[in-house]
Amino acid sequence: MKQSIVKIENLSHRYSRDWAIRDINFEIDQVGILGLLGSNGAGKSTTMNILCGVLNQTEGNVYIDGIDIREQPEEAKKLLGFLPQNAPLHLELTVEEYLIYCAEIRNVEPANIKQAVNEVMEKCGVAHFANRLLRNLSGGYRQRVGIAQAIIHKPKLVVLDEPTNGLDPNQILEVRKLIKEIAEEHAVIFSTHILSEVQAICKDIKMIESGRMVFADTMDAFNNYIMPDTMRVVMDNPPPQEELMAISGITGLELLNDGSFRLRFTASSELSKQLVTMSVQRGWELKEIMLEKSSLDEVFAQLSNKKSR
Numbered sequence: 001m002k003q004s005i006v007k008i009e010n011l012s013h014r015y016s017r018d019w020a021i022r023d024i025n026f027e028i029d030q031v032g033i034l035g036l037l038g039s040n041g042a043g044k045s046t047t048m049n050i051l052c053g054v055l056n057q058t059e060g061n062v063y064i065d066g067i068d069i070r071e072q073p074e075e076a077k078k079l080l081g082f083l084p085q086n087a088p089l090h091l092e093l094t095v096e097e098y099l100i101y102c103a104e105i106r107n108v109e110p111a112n113i114k115q116a117v118n119e120v121m122e123k124c125g126v127a128h129f130a131n132r133l134l135r136n137l138s139g140g141y142r143q144r145v146g147i148a149q150a151i152i153h154k155p156k157l158v159v160l161d162e163p164t165n166g167l168d169p170n171q172i173l174e175v176r177k178l179i180k181e182i183a184e185e186h187a188v189i190f191s192t193h194i195l196s197e198v199q200a201i202c203k204d205i206k207m208i209e210s211g212r213m214v215f216a217d218t219m220d221a222f223n224n225y226i227m228p229d230t231m232r233v234v235m236d237n238p239p240p241q242e243e244l245m246a247i248s249g250i251t252g253l254e255l256l257n258d259g260s261f262r263l264r265f266t267a268s269s270e271l272s273k274q275l276v277t278m279s280v281q282r283g284w285e286l287k288e289i290m291l292e293k294s295s296l297d298e299v300f301a302q303l304s305n306k307k308s309r
């Protein structure tokens, strides 16, 4: 069996009196995206800063590809690239100058620096801005440069702390696409407080709340474990409620005041497609389908309830 790229054992940290994280354990595979989800202050940055050797843990162990980051920090750090929250970019440098500088501090062989910089600029879609000052880049492009510096030395593990924060919806889609491409060759840890971000791109999920791990499994398992999402449906000629309830995948139904229905459904069902087809076949005159996703607060409340039962 292949060794996991990250192994975290009983990790705990306190800055002063209170524990910021407590007894965190997980392992991750060599490629793919792991989502680290938690609300603000949950302990994500603390976990990632320790994982990347920026902060020394109070208790517990972190191994990067089998190397203990506290005992051999330099060796372990060669294997990882990190985009911290609010990454400190040197705004007075051009994209190319900045990436050359990053390659140098990452000990890329001098003879290979030019090629390494060109490769990451190409991969991250910033080659056409090679000579532009970082201060003159939009947020989305700065973030791409931040990701480029994180992979310049071809690390096995790439850690991205809230990489889509502050971006507009188009930039978010572009950065997500880039992260997916990077995850084909690297293990990626993607931290965010936005549930839909994790649902959009992650294979596995670890959810942290108040410093403790409250859920760890695949994204599919998570989607099945939490209360299924709901869908609001408007039809001009709706069928009797029993007919809707008989559709496989629908687990609950509520008639709303405006005459629309709220349907509760299992995460894996392709209900919207099915409803459109059935509406045409049976003359329900479907006018609107709107997905209603659970918020992070609701998910956390559901997880807490399930645990205390």
Ligand SMILES: Nc1ncnc2c1ncn2[C@@H]1O[C@H](COP(=O)(O)OP(=O)(O)OP(=O)(O)O)[C@@H](O)[C@H]1O
Residues within 6 Å of the ligand: 015, 016, 020, 038, 039, 040, 041, 042, 043, 044, 045, 046, 047, 085, 193
């Ligand atoms: N340098 C610090 N000194 C003291 N307490 C800190 C420090 N950094 C974080 N904390 C506290 O540790 C806890 C975890 O914070 P952390 O930044 O890890 O959470 P987070 O999930 O990354 O949140 P955010 O998304 O807001 O950054 C919080 O209660 C926070 O106030």
